[in-house]
Amino acid sequence: xxxxxxxxxxxxxxxxxxxxxxxxxxxxxxxxxxxxxxxxxxxxxxxxxxxxxxxxxxxxxxxxxxxxxxxxxxxxxxxxxxxxxxxxxxxxxxxxxxxxxxxxxxxxxxxxxx
Amino acid sequence: xxxxxxxxxxxxxxxxxxxxxxxxxxxxxxxxxxxxxxxxxxxxxxxxxxxxxxxxxxxxxxxxxxxxxxxxxxxxxxxxxxxxxxxxxxxxxxxxxxxxxxxxxxxxxxxxxx
Numbered sequence: 001x002x003x004x005x006x007x008x009x010x011x012x013x014x015x016x017x018x019x020x021x022x023x024x025x026x027x028x029x030x031x032x033x034x035x036x037x038x039x040x041x042x043x044x045x046x047x048x049x050x051x052x053x054x055x056x057x058x059x060x061x062x063x064x065x066x067x068x069x070x071x072x073x074x075x076x077x078x079x080x081x082x083x084x085x086x087x088x089x090x091x092x093x094x095x096x097x098x099x100x101x102x103x104x105x106x107x108x109x110x111x112x113x114x
Numbered sequence: 115x116x117x118x119x120x121x122x123x124x125x126x127x128x129x130x131x132x133x134x135x136x137x138x139x140x141x142x143x144x145x146x147x148x149x150x151x152x153x154x155x156x157x158x159x160x161x162x163x164x165x166x167x168x169x170x171x172x173x174x175x176x177x178x179x180x181x182x183x184x185x186x187x188x189x190x191x192x193x194x195x196x197x198x199x200x201x202x203x204x205x206x207x208x209x210x211x212x213x214x215x216x217x218x219x220x221x222x223x224x225x226x227x228x
Binding site: 044107 | 118147149154155156157158159162172173204206216217219220221222
């Protein structure tokens with residue numbers, strides 16, 4: 001079965017600082033990997049996705065993520081965080097054939113200090 | 115505007131009183147899904163539907179029912195709600211092949227069962 005681990009429940013960074021949110025997945029074959037963001041009181045919005053090809057993927061809002069098969073990781077990065085990036089971030093994996101289901105991690109809440 | 119609409123946004127009910135949370139999408143999407151979000155657990159899939167009259171259980175289907183009589187609508191039914199179903203619920207849809215395509219999320223329904 002597929003699974004996702006986000007080891008950091010809560011992260012605080014200063015505005016303008018760099019950001020890296022960790023995500024580790026478990027799946028036997030090449031997974032489909034996603035990062036979603038949830039702003040307060042809102043539904044989830046897709047930031048970026050990885051299916052195949054270049055292991056460094058670019059997303060919206062200046063985010064990028066790198067797929068590392070050897071580490072089973074798909075960490076999300078941003079070089080300079082803005083106050084509006086404060087939100088909860090979810091990593092997700094898909095791969096179970098026939099189920100077409102996303103499995104989400106438990107989320108990382110990002111707080112941005114001025 | 116392309117969107118997934120859930121109603122109501124907030125709902126307080128009592129144990130055993132049947133309720134329905136509606137979900138509608140205007141994008142002609144084939145795939146629709148319901149998730150519940152609980153602190154520390156991320157999003158867990160309740161039910162999903164690949165198309166009209168095609169539904170299947172997700173990871174946590176107990177105590178829930180769904181129907182897909184029309185392509186645009188995918189209501190979530192709680193026949194006899196219990197306090198452990200207090201949660202934040204999200205409906206989502208995608209064009210097809212749910213995992214491979216971008217999921218669009220509704221704004222959520224916060225349910226409290228007393």
